[in-house]
Amino acid sequence: MSFDAVVVGAGPGGAFSAYWLAKNGLKVLLLEKKRLPRFKLCGGCLSARVVSLLPEGWQGLIKAVIREGTLGCRGEESFSLSSEKPLAYIVDRAEFDYFLVQNAQRVGVELWQECELLGFEEGERIKVYTSKGEVEADFLIGADGFYSKTADLLGYKKKKFFRSLEFQCLTNLKEGVRIDVGLVERGYAWVFPTNVGIASTGKENLLELLKDYSTKLGLKVEGKVYGWHIPYLENKKDFHAGRGRILLVGDASNSVDPLLGEGIYYALWGAKNAVQAILNCPNNPVEEYFRLSKPMIEELVYAGRIAKIAYRFQRFSYNWGKKGALKAYYRLLRGEESYKKLFFKAWLHLI
Ligand SMILES: Cc1cc2nc3c(=O)[nH]c(=O)nc-3n(C[C@H](O)[C@H](O)[C@H](O)COP(=O)(O)OP(=O)(O)OC[C@H]3O[C@@H](n4cnc5c(N)ncnc54)[C@H](O)[C@@H]3O)c2cc1C
The missing domain is CATH 3.30.9.10 (D-Amino Acid Oxidase, subunit A, domain 2)
Structure with missing residues (x-):
């Protein structure tokens, strides 16, 4: 069988990538090794800035x-x-992720659940081996989480x-x-x-x-x-982008906040970047993906700088939180501030 793109993993990164690819006219297969809706260990906390990325109807999922x-x-x-x-906002991850998958199905994404990626072969087209048989595609997005098989096959190791x-x-x-x-x-x-x-x-x-x-x-x-x-990602080189026409998104690419481990926001942001890269540069999307992801990587690098100081001096961080840092962090959660700005404001004693 032939598709324009195969996406591995039906978490937020995969479901969102599949949605945006199909919305832009590509024929997309989404592979998920578990039966949906599936349990995913997570605090289920969506910072308020995530809202701008979410499709209509997500409000029905709010638990708190x-x-x-x-x-x-x-x-x-x-x-x-x-x-x-x-x-x-607090959501239940099984419900939230399934909502994003159904949203992708509505724009034409084909879902194969209880179907695992086993391997792939790069060539003029990519041969994708799954537990339900072989398919061909022009692009492969690995959004298969922390233990990403896609990243593993590309030779990446989580450090x-x-x-x-x-x-x-x-x-x-x-x-x-x-x-x-x-x-x-x-x-x-x-x-x-x-x-x-x-x-x-x-x-x-x-x-x-x-x-x-x-x-x-x-x-x-x-x-x-x-x-x-x-x-988590705290240096540019921690970003595992992929190779050629195979891109990694979300936890598979390490795109998680090194301060508090927030990953859903970055999985959705990374998914949008990966899809845009495929649309902009179908012959070499990985370089374009890296270029488009620079603002996200920079944000995580600054979060990493703050994390290093905050965890080295935890008592100081606690007191600093009381003095104003927590209030400043609220602005970040609401999308009114960036980690880079927070970092420099702290450096200049403005917080
Ligand atoms: C304890 C804990 C608490 C957390 N709390 C928060 C929080 O409150 N807020 C927040 O933003 N982030 C939180 N995170 C991080 C967040 O859960 C992840 O960053 C996020 O789930 C990443 O999404 P993803 O789509 O990249 O991967 P995932 O959500 O992990 O999805 C990957 C999917 O790929 C599937 N898969 C894996 N291998 C294969 C294969 N070979 N073939 C087919 N399918 C495959 C998996 O079954 C899974 O469904 C938490 C994480 C943990 C562990």
């Missing part, structure tokens, strides 16, 4: 509107700051990532999120309205820390505690 943030230190002391305008644990739990936060620093060397713990978790780049015993943290906050670790990895 976040208008208050609490910054804590070690699950002990904390302070809260509210915002009139929404800062973020920078958070290890994370999370359990689902209806917390007493209805319109708020809480983030605690000071528990791990580089990373944080969180309480969202529907889940509690911890992420770290180090080798600490995260399960013990998560249990202690939950107990301190009066939350019971109930049900299964799930673990997954979150990649």
Whole structure:
């Protein structure tokens, strides 16, 4: 069978890439190895700036509107700051991702679920080997997440990532999120309205820390505690763009915020860049993809600079948050500020 493009992985990066390709007239196959809607471990927190990228109808998926943030230190002391305008929205990832896939199907994307990418062969056209047979395409987008087979086959290795644990739990936060620093060397713990978790780049015993943290906050670790990895990008070279007519998007490309591990926004942004690159330069989209992604990469690099300082001096960061940094971060979540501006404002003591 023949397609213009094959997209691997029906998370936000893949569903969004498939949507934009089909919307621009390409014949698209979307492969997903699981049956949809599928569980995806995630806090499900969409910063308010994501909204401008989302298709109509997403509002029906909102579980909570976040208008208050609490910054804590070690699950002990904390302070809260509210915002009139929404800062973020909590969604269920199984529902959210499936909504994006259905949106792609509506513009003609063909979905093969319970179908795994097994390999590919580059040539005049790309031969794509799947668990349901062989197809041919001009372009391949690998949006197959942290353990991306596409990235692996291109020879990329993941070097920078958070290890994370999370359990689902209806917390007493209805319109708020809480983030605690000071528990791990580089990373944080969180309480969202529907889940509690911890992420770290180090080798600490995260399960013990998560249990202690939950107990301190009066939350019971109930049900299964799930673990997954979150990649991040803090240098230009961490961006795994792909090769030739094979492009990587989302976690597969490491496009995740190194400060807090926010990945959905960058998966959607990267998907738009990848599709635009294919439309602009069908013969060598990967270079164009890199060029179009420069603003996104720069944003993540500045987030990385802030992360390095914030995690090295966690007590200072906590106090700095109180003095004004949290308020400034709210502007970023709402899309009114960039990490680059935040970084320079902090440098010039304007925050
Ligand atoms: C504990 C945790 C909490 C998080 N919280 C947040 C948060 O609150 N907000 C936020 O923005 N980000 C959060 N993230 C990060 C976010 O989940 C990811 O960045 C985001 O899911 C990336 O989307 P993606 O489309 O690149 O990949 P994914 O969402 O991982 O989707 C990849 C898809 O590819 C499929 N796949 C994999 N291999 C194959 C194959 N060989 N063939 C076919 N299909 C395949 C998978 O089944 C999957 O459906 C969190 C991550 C973790 C682990």
